[in-house]
Amino acid sequence: MDIADDPVDSQRRAKVKDAMRHAWSSYEKYAWGHDEFQPQTKNGVDSFGGLGATLIDSLDTLYIMGLDEQFQRAREWVANSLDFNKNYDASVFETTIRVVGGLLSAYDLSGDKLFLDKAQDIADRLLPAWNTPTGIPYNIINLSHGNPHNHRWTALMAYSASEQLEFIALSQRTGDPKYQQKAENVILEISRTFPDDGLLPVHIDPAGEPVVYSTITFGAMGDSFYEYLLKVWIQGYRTAAVGHYSPKRLEIFIILPFDIRINIRQPANIGYAALVIGGSFIIESISLVVAIQAVRKGAAAEGMTVRDYIWRGHDPTAVAVMAEDGAAVTGLAIAAASLVAVNATGNPIYDPICSIIVSNLLGMVAIFLIQRNRHALIGRAIDDHDMDRVLQFLKNDPVVDSIYDCKNEVIGPGFFRFKAEIDFNGVVLVQNYLERAGREEWAKQFREASEQKDDAALPKLMSCYGEEVVTALGSEVDGLEKEIQEIVPGIRHVDIEAHNPIGPSP
Secondary structure, eight states: OOOOOOHHHHHHHHHHHHHHHHHHHHHHHHOTTSSEEETTTTEEEOTTSSSOHHHHHHHHHHHHTTOHHHHHHHHHHHHHTOOOOOOOEEEHHHHIIIIIHHHHHHHHHHOOHHHHHHHHHHHHHHGGGGOSSSSOOOSEEETTTOOEEOSSSSEEHHHHSOOHHHHHHHHHHHOOTHHHHHHHHHHHHHHHTOOTTOOOOSEEOTTOOOOSSOOOOSSTTTHHHHHHHHHHHHHTTTOGGGGGGSHHHHIIIIIHHHOHHHHSOOOSSHHHHHHHHHHHHHHHHHHHHHHHHHHHHHHHHTTOOHHHHHHHOSOHHHHHHHHHHHHHHHHHHHHHHHHHHHHHHOOTTHHHHHHHHHHHHHHHHHHHHHHHTHHHHTTOOSOHHHHHHHHHHHHHSTTEEEEEEEEEEEEETTEEEEEEEEEEOHHHHHHHHHHHHOHHHHHHHHHHHHHSSOTTHHHHHHHHHHHHHHHHHHHHHHHHHHHHHHHOTTEEEEEEEEOOSSOOOO
16 A cells, blocks of 8 residues: 655655765765764774774665665675774674674665675674673673683673674574574573662673672663663564563563662661761751851841841851751751651652652752842842942932942952942032031121121132031031941942033043
8 A cells, every 4th residue: 555655754854865975975085994984074083993883884774765876885895895803802792783783784684695794704703702601791802813801800781781682683694593692691691690679780790700899870881781681572573582581571670670669778777877867967957056147147237137138138158058058957857757757667769759859959949049149140249129228318318419320349248339429419518517517607707708808818718618618528428428338238338429520621
């Protein structure tokens, strides 16, 4: 039955094919036969011993995409240039998945026995790696001399137990069972010493010695092992022949390690754990009390409530310590509750729940600290609320007519410099001065000076009066600066200048 091709799918296939053609043409031009192509330097490198890793790994893609000319040129390189007799220490795992796998895929698609013969050639060179007391292979082997070894005394789980797909396929296609037997024996050996908790270490010893300590992970160095268990079971059509890879078997290898209800161990020596949590709780609580007292003292010094100081106080240090210690005390209390719950119920599920709650708590503290200190983080100075209070104070003072060029800057942690140019109200300034100095006294002195016959008497008096007015202006400025520092204690320097709209004479 013909199925109509979707136009969008056709366009997408064409784009993918164009991308492959573009990449492959560069590989042919600049790195033909090399393991990898470096696009920036436009040259090839042999990171897999010069086995043509990219070329072999791409054979099936070229065939599937219908890039027949490119496939034939690659086939000719395999026939005439691919030589495995190299004095090169090859990774058994990498060579298996890239070279053996790539050649078998090309054979399955094209039916060209050249690829099967080459796959058998390289597999035979890898087989001595399995000649160990346990049958667990070494990770490295010299392709020319056949000397296997490891970089260290142990082998890696992902490298030693992830060759079944390729070696089973090779046995099926050649009729020689030795490849499958070598690869599958590894799974049987691992099953024989499988731990009760389902957690396999990434380091295993081909000599059979137990590994006292090793990382347990489903990531790098362990991932391929679990991946291949499922793939081999599917490869074997889910039959009895691959029964040791079956879902029931996979449950032991894969599902159980993830089942926290079964495999997360209850804490041993719970008394020690309680002692550590209790001691930490006491220490953090003392630190928290000290931080709370510092916050209260800072709030009182700035004339704020504790709540306002937590959000807007000019010294963020005490607030940060209080937040962090508060989270620590709360986290320890949650950990203690989890420990009690696990010990009482025997269900370890409370342990990961505790971890999730504590991680969210720490996340909230981090968000609070970022919000609390965002002005410092982005380089701003005085808090907007405090700046509004200062400006409102200046605007409400009768001696101030207008405010120009208002600026502020950070001069230290929680300390600022404030600068403003002010247009003063001269009438109010003089009235304030006369009220303090005595209006009648100045009036009397001006009358007497005007009645004297000495022409210099009145100008001299006016000079004295002008000096007094300037001094009065300075007093007003000092008063404004003092009030501003009381409004925002973090302002350590205040520079108020008289506004000069005309500017200095040239």
